[in-house]
Amino acid sequence: MNVNTSFPVETDAPAPQSAFSLWVRKRRWFLLAVIFPTLLAAVYYGLIASDIYISESRFVIKSPDQKRAQTSTLANLVQTTGLSGGQEQANEVLTYVRSRDALKALEKTVDIRDKFSTSQADSLSRFPRPFSDGSFESLFKYYGKRVDARLDSETSTAIIKVEAFTPQDAYLINRELLDLSEALVNKLNGRAQSKGIIEAQKQVEVATQRARAARVALTQYRNAQAVIDPSKQAVGVLEIANTLTTERAALQAQLDLMQRLTPNNPSIPALRNRISAIGTQISSQDSRVVGSGSGIASKLGGYENLLVEQEFATESLNAANAALVQSRAEAQRQQFYLERIVDPNLPDTPLLPKRLINIIVVACVALCLYFVIWMFMIGVLEHSPED
DSSP states (O other), X not given: OOOOOOOOOOOOOOOOOOHHHHHHHHTHHHIIIIIHHHHHHHHIXXXXXXXXXXXXXXXXXXXTTOOOOOOOHHHHHHHTTSOOHXXXXXXXXXXXXXXXXXXXXXXXXXXXXXXXXOTTSOTTTSSSOTTOOOSHHHHHHHHHHHEEEEEETTTTEEEEEEEESSHHHHHHHHHHHHHHHHHHHHHHHHHHHHHHHHHHHHXXXXXXXXXXXXXXXXXXXXXXXXXXXXXXXXXXXXXXXXXXXXXXXXXXXXXXXXXXHOTTOTTHHHHHHHHHHHHHHHHHHHHHHSSSTTSHHHHHHHHHHHHHHHHHHHHHHHHHHHHHHHHHHHHTSOSOEEEEEEOOOOOSSOOBOOHHHHHHHXXXXXHHHHHHHHHHHHHHHHTSOOO
């Protein structure tokens, strides 16, 4: 008889877990989604993130000839809807500050690439940033985040803020940008003024050529027609004709008297011949003025046209010269100028990064994302079919 003997086999019992392990395992997603990013933010902003200094300057663009006229209420309302000339100039300057041209100028004057790539900054803050190259386009994007140029609508002043890793660099970059802005305003003034002078000089040259051509044409006409001033010559000829006509009338009256009183007077034939000669002279003088293609009257029209052209060309030349003098006078004074309201400051304490605020923001964002995902998973589990 076989006796089956069996011995109990010992099995491995699950190792007891500590309360901390159970707590960590139960809240592992919360720790990964919220606590871990917050700790990373605390380590970075508390121990690694570099101090950032901010230098600020303010300026306005003014015109010395700008005067405020007394206008009606409606005109004031319409005027407030637009920008004044100074504000338009300020916007142009701020656009230049944010442009690639300003960055290129800063590369030549203050070596801004070296200022942003300093070893005093942490690797996440300095240029080039992770996953970025050292190209000019990358530098321009980085420059746009470190330099803020805008127009304050409340005070109507232009603001330039520069962020750098040392107070000296922030001050130096801001001062150079302000100098470049002032140079740009002067350049725009010079360009506008020189353009006005060049245009005025062209008008003077055109008017001078026209006046010269009018004088030459008038001289050629006088030589071709053998006249100096047809209007004055015609007046002289008419005066001679009038004098002869008066003399002939007197002689004719004397002849009529002789024929009635002394018909046989021997001087009557001579008197008749004299009257006839005077009549011939009168006809000759009249023919010099009118009655033929070579008369003074036929030359008067062309002469007057040339004379009017010469007078008009002379007036145009005088007006062009006056405009040139005015343009040169305006070029002597500056149309717009940059007035510094607040000079660039040398910061003594870093304003960025806001370490505690950034840590709190990271924690809040992580917590919100965690609760959103948690609510989403709860909704999925509630609507899943039960097995």
